[in-house]
Amino acid sequence: MAATIPPAHPVIGADEIAAAVRVLSSGLVVQGPEVAAFEDEFSALVAGRHCVAVNSGTSALQLTLLALGLKPGDEVIVPSFSFAATANAVRLAGGTPVFADIEPGSFCLDPDAVAAAITPRTVAVMPVHLYGHPAAMDRLMPLATRHGLAVVEDAAQAHAAALHGTPVGAFGVAGCFSFYPTKNMHALEGGMITTADPEFARQLRLLRNQGMEQRYQNEIVGANMRLTDVAAAIGRVQLAKLGGWTGQRRANAAHFDAHLTGVRLPPVADGARHVYHQYTVRVEGNREAFQAALTDQGVGNAVYYPTPIHRLRPFAQDRGVHLPETDRAAAEVVSLPVYPTLTAAELDRIVEAVQAAVVPA
Incomplete structure (x- = not known):
């Protein structure tokens, strides 16, 4: 492998x-x-x-x-x-x-x-x-x-x-x-x-x-x-290299946008220049199974952030906080590799792994 x-x-x-x-x-x-x-x-x-x-x-x-x-x-x-x-x-x-709360469909x-x-x-x-x-x-x-x-x-x-x-x-x-x-x-x-x-x-x-x-x-x-x-x-x-790296991140994200199906792609607002620190999709089925399948295929992934801040121990005093879009995003997001040093072969591997990992809701 x-x-x-x-x-x-x-x-x-x-x-x-x-x-x-x-x-x-x-x-x-x-x-x-x-x-x-x-x-x-x-x-x-x-x-x-x-x-x-x-x-x-x-x-x-x-x-x-x-x-x-x-x-x-x-x-x-x-x-x-x-x-x-x-x-x-x-x-x-x-x-x-x-x-x-965050915007519906946004982060x-x-x-x-x-x-x-x-x-x-x-x-x-x-x-x-x-x-x-x-x-x-x-x-x-x-x-x-x-x-x-x-x-x-x-x-x-x-x-x-x-x-x-x-x-x-x-x-x-x-x-x-x-x-x-x-x-x-x-x-x-x-x-x-x-x-x-x-x-x-x-x-x-x-x-x-x-x-x-x-x-x-x-x-x-x-x-x-x-x-x-x-x-x-x-x-x-690093600053001198940022322009080239940013262009490559955006190109990698465009490759994913064009080839990924079965997951919700990262939203981009009108007039926004997204620089893809993370390429974050939403998985509406079994996220844990999706992540496990990616890992089995040798594709690293992560959840940023699994617990909203208002639910963390130092900030959970007010139990009346109700942030449904935040909770929904925290339950669905998975970030895929998008950094500028990825090769064309690695981009294709990521696409293939995602397509194979999609689990019906």
Whole structure:
């Protein structure tokens, strides 16, 4: 039997290794010139916004909420169909996550559900561009403006995604990206915050560096959430390759769209540029049997996310939360390999395995 096709495959090649060695040899390894260069280069991806590099995507979300002045009792509306970091960041910053449902047939926050969840305590909305597909920012932004709410984009999975020509990370007061190894590009680990406001960017820089812009001149209470120059150097190499990788992910997804049957294909909204961090189908029959059959055929697969956040132990205090579309998606989704290093033969193997694995409801 052929080797198993893993569900994800981080790229760490000779260029990344050479960049890391170069920085290690320089002796300038933390918050130095590589970080500054990475921030400048990433800005081109988000319509020229200011960029602030940090040590993880979760830190990006948390620092953004702290910079907004989140206080105990303040509510932030978030999707429950996401990784727990989305809600963790709200709690870590001192606020209360309020869970809203996703759109029917989609995987992103439903603006109508957001509108219904707004209370006098709501201060922000945090849409997640899940799986690489942009949230409905064309509807969420006007809604937030009408109610005076900040919009913080969780773009951890959506590098280079766009809606009607505007890149994700360029809509709200801030956009937050992750550079975890399985993302569309990585820095081994890291994150980036994007914002159009230079004063907000300065506040973020203070917060990530113990409240200092100049050494030992602490202006506010801050934390150590800096990005290393080693990580930034790797991120710069990956960023230069992102355009080609994104094109290949989209081509792989188009191949699946053209050949898969028996499962519901990933939705793509009008005007959306999907970058396919995950190629996620819905299985309306026996999902466990479907996954087992794929595994038997050597095709890796995964469920992101089997338990909605509002059902996880830290967030399950309010038993009255009712999110039917979220629960339905969590019960049906399966993500297939879509990364850019897949070969034509592997793409065909995935198609064949899926077709053989489809189990009638």
